[in-house]
Amino acid sequence: MKKLMTAVTAATLSLTAAAHDIVPGAPQQQPIMLQNGTLHTVTNGVMNEADVLFIDGKISAVGVDLDVPAEALVIDVTGKHVYPSVIAMDTTLGLREIEAVRATEDAGETGFLTPEVSGHVAYNPDSEVIPTIRYNGITHAQVVPQGELITGRSSLLQLDGWTYEDAAERLNLGVHLNWPRVGINNAWWERRSPEEQRKANAEARKQVEAAFIQAKAYHDAKQAGALNGTDLRWEAMLGLFDGSSTLFVHANDKRQIEEAMEFTKEYGFDWVLMGARDAWRMADQLAAAEVRVVFGAPFGLPSRHDESFDQAFATPAALAAAGVDFAISYPGYWDVRNLPFAAGNAAAYGLTPEQALQAITLKPAEFLGVADRLGSIEVGKQATLVISAGDLLDPIGQDVEQLFIEGRQVDLNNRHKQLYSKYKQKP
Incomplete structure (x- = not known):
């Protein structure tokens, strides 16, 4: 019985240790505008210095010099790449x-x-x-x-x-x-x-x-x-x-x-x-x-x-x-x-x-x-997007800074980043 309880406890601890504590993103509350980015639309080529507007989790406009709605959150993505996820x-x-x-x-x-x-x-x-x-x-x-x-x-x-x-x-x-x-x-x-x-x-x-x-x-x-x-x-x-x-x-x-x-x-x-x-x-x-x-x-x-x-x-x-x-x-x-x-x-x-x-x-x-609803940057599709400071397909240049799923901003914290931060402080 003692061995059985030990095994059950070990399994429970393993499961607990394997669970992350990152809270899922909250639903989009206001219009969000990504301004002046390099948009990799997939279906309509690459658009330079372009904007993406999304409201209620969906892309509502894609283009250059879009009008900014009232109360919109504007995110400057100048020099950065925006991709469908x-x-x-x-x-x-x-x-x-x-x-x-x-x-x-x-x-x-x-x-x-x-x-x-x-x-x-x-x-x-x-x-x-x-x-x-x-x-x-x-x-x-x-x-x-x-x-x-x-x-x-x-x-x-x-x-x-x-x-x-x-x-x-x-x-x-x-x-x-x-x-x-x-x-x-x-x-x-x-x-x-x-x-x-x-x-x-x-x-x-x-x-x-x-x-x-x-x-x-x-x-x-x-x-x-x-x-x-x-x-x-x-x-x-x-x-x-x-x-x-x-x-x-x-x-x-x-x-x-x-x-x-x-x-x-x-x-x-x-x-x-x-x-x-x-x-x-x-x-x-x-x-x-x-x-x-x-x-x-x-x-x-x-x-x-x-x-x-x-x-x-x-x-x-x-x-x-x-x-x-x-x-x-x-x-x-x-x-x-x-x-x-x-x-x-x-x-x-x-x-x-x-x-x-x-x-x-x-x-x-x-x-x-x-x-x-997925796979490209087009009006009417989900605002499920990736913002990277470098080429998303380049293992050296890639630098994902923000991620949205249906307009919800996703917390990019993870176990790898946590361990990196920890051991960077080791004498």
């Missing part, structure tokens, strides 16, 4: 805190087929990691449950809320499928023989096919009013068959991607390819099929001995040249803060700065179904 796709933010502490790990569910799982249910808005992510200009994250094959549904959350309810931008927006392996793993840690691996791959493919057959039968029966009961698994997948939900397929190997393309075409799903490490090998094919791609290996090492060292860096430019509709992600949680720099690195290897910025702002907004 960064949207991070394919993350486990708020689901993981300290990987070595089981009590702070809630990203995965047991089982091969768990479409009923919703990532936002386990989301911890008090995660100590979240303020460090915001500090690099990221305001929204797609929170994705982890698992084996069908892992559950993701949600898009803004990163300055008291609970997942008030952080919700769009809940249960799509189902996630890890496409089964198609090759043989020769890594030193793989203990199974090639025959055992092939058998396991084939079995996983059968499980996926059987699951979608059952889900489609459930959908058809519900449409016909012939259901005798409710199955939460197939209820979670209903939207895939009527187009109200998106299928996010995680696949990296070229053979996986080709199989996924055939599979989704058969069902006619609205789908997005996630990961896509080998997308450069079939860029023309993806473009022709109008596949939306979220490239999730922007800093990855070469996956084959004959690949160039910079293949991961150059892939976004190759996709753009082929006409692929793509975004850039940085899967994970604490390292998601490097997403703007991944886009900047892609710009150094062939993307234009405008394409790189779009890949982490407007394109994610489009893929997640929120482009009507």
Whole structure:
């Protein structure tokens, strides 16, 4: 009993230590004018010495020498850059805190087929990691449950809320499928023989096919009013068959991607390819099929001995040249803060700065179904903006000074800044 109580106490302390004490921003109380900044609008190019006016959380005017409303708060951003905020796709933010502490790990569910799982249910808005992510200009994250094959549904959350309810931008927006392996793993840690691996791959493919057959039968029966009961698994997948939900397929190997393309075409799903490490090998094919791609290996090492060292860096430019509709992600949680720099690195290897910025702002907004309110600086959209003294995509020059989510000013304090201030005073 004493050992049990000690373990419970340790877990409790770990959770307490992992919670930040930063209060979410208060709703916008007065008109706010950002004056004389360099506006990176994404949709209408770069505007120099321009203004942005936002009222009640929405952008009401964008232009040069705008009239200042009465009682407006005027913020001089001369010489500074104003961007739409960064949207991070394919993350486990708020689901993981300290990987070595089981009590702070809630990203995965047991089982091969768990479409009923919703990532936002386990989301911890008090995660100590979240303020460090915001500090690099990221305001929204797609929170994705982890698992084996069908892992559950993701949600898009803004990163300055008291609970997942008030952080919700769009809940249960799509189902996630890890496409089964198609090759043989020769890594030193793989203990199974090639025959055992092939058998396991084939079995996983059968499980996926059987699951979608059952889900489609459930959908058809519900449409016909012939259901005798409710199955939460197939209820979670209903939207895939009527187009109200998106299928996010995680696949990296070229053979996986080709199989996924055939599979989704058969069902006619609205789908997005996630990961896509080998997308450069079939860029023309993806473009022709109008596949939306979220490239999730922007800093990855070469996956084959004959690949160039910079293949991961150059892939976004190759996709753009082929006409692929793509975004850039940085899967994970604490390292998601490097997403703007991944886009900047892609710009150094062939993307234009405008394409790189779009890949982490407007394109994610489009893929997640929120482009009507996020992803660019336009009248009518949310005043969810980043002000930086330097280039947002430059790890050396970036200097985020202010952040707004729906007009609310976000406190940029975080654990990293606190530790920096502390140890700067050490003799």
